[in-house]
Amino acid sequence: MTTAQPLDDHLFRREAGRLVATLTRLLGPRHLALAEDAVQDALVRALETWKLSGPPRNPGAWLMRAAQNRAIDLLRHRGRAERLGPELERALAPAPAGPAEADAAGPEAPDDELGLMFSCCDPALPAAAQVAVILKYLCGFSVREIAQGTLSSEAAVEKQLFRARAALEARERLYEVRDLAQVRERLPAVQGAVYLLFGEGWHGAHPRQAVREDLCHEALRLAVLLSRLPAADAPSTRALVALFCLLAARLPARLDDGGQLLLLAEQDRGRWDRALVAEGLRWLDRAAEGEVPSRWHVEAAIAAVHATAVGFEATDWPHIARLYDLLWGLDPSPAVALNRAIAVGMAEGAEAGLRALQAIPDRERLVRSPFLPAAVAEFERRAGRPERAAASLEAALTLARNPPEAALLARKLAACRG
């Protein structure tokens, strides 16, 4: 026993994803449940051993060996080893220690994880189920953690996973990520699921903030992983990474010390992660290829304008409004129109903002969002009509989805009346 070197943050969770992916490739997706059990057992064994001995020099290789041994045990126990044949036994046999072992744990072999990622993003599954199954198998989250992160019940998550697991197990093998055509075909679905995963962590605050920030960082990790696959390293993927970097950089400033949600205008920009901003800008630079910008390009460009403004008052709102026009062309949704209207109001004045809010097509689809009345309130306040602002804020307050959001609106309401 010696004083151990500290473990990387989230090592167990990350390794869980990698191990499940590799075992699922070796055993075939129909043995997903067995792979899951083997990985869980290997992690418990690691905990029980390392807590007394300290972690080994190469924890990833140790875990892979333990999980493969455990998988063989489980297969033998179920009397399946014979039927599965010597080929599978060989495949599962842990590689001899040496350079091969280092390779197995190296960051340059993400094919299994990518194959699992593409398999999870089955267009036949609802988007929420895709996100849940990614969190479960690629990110090593428990059902409880997924429920906390996505603000849903454990029962709802179980249901989504049940469907997604069945779809996965029905596959002959993991998605072929070395096949350019296949990757291109499913890439938009994968990007969409990762984007949604980020959004789950980003939208709205929650008392259990840490879990939700984790979702953003997991989405960033998966997007970077995606960019390492040559066939998926499209400008749109790089733009997605850029977007996540630029938004995640703002996470440390989203709550004040008392856990209250802060508006962009109120955030202490000194707490933004400047290194992550710089990384995001580099990715955006690398994304500037190809003929047509994707929606991720435009969203990343918007995030970049915010990230590089020295203060809220210095924000280049006309530029942001133009970018939202562009985004509207790619995604004519009420949510985009709402953000566009806010940018117009900031650029051209409160009355222009109110007119733009009034003109949102399909605005009835926003009736359950507190952001529309909150935006109306903001421009009414700026136009010098606090009583109308207060009325809109009261309407927004009834739509607040969680306590920090309600607290923020109540704070603005009090300011209007004060």
Place this chain on the structure above:
Amino acid sequence: MASFMFIFRGGVDAHDAKISPEEMQQHMQKWMTWFEHLEKSGAFKGQGAPLQPGGKSIGGPKKVVTDGPYGESKDLVGGYAIIEAKDLEAAVEIARGCPTYEKGGAVEVRLVAKAG
């Protein structure tokens, strides 16, 4: 100073099948912090080890070999450590700081008898 053997029984194995990888890592971090603290204070000098599960038990006049260990998994010995302390009371106080209890584990504290 006297030497005590801390015998660690039970743990996550028996306690919680649904524990998440993140929770496992957090629990392990606590063990590492605990041992670090014991090393700094001089109570722990690096003697100890985890034990692999399984193994054999041999007993009786006929020296019968059985698969062991047996019993409930919460009673299984997962490992040991040698801890230096002034007396049993002080050793027990050290054992109270072990993170194992939150996962249903137990620590047995035994004075190592000196020859002669």
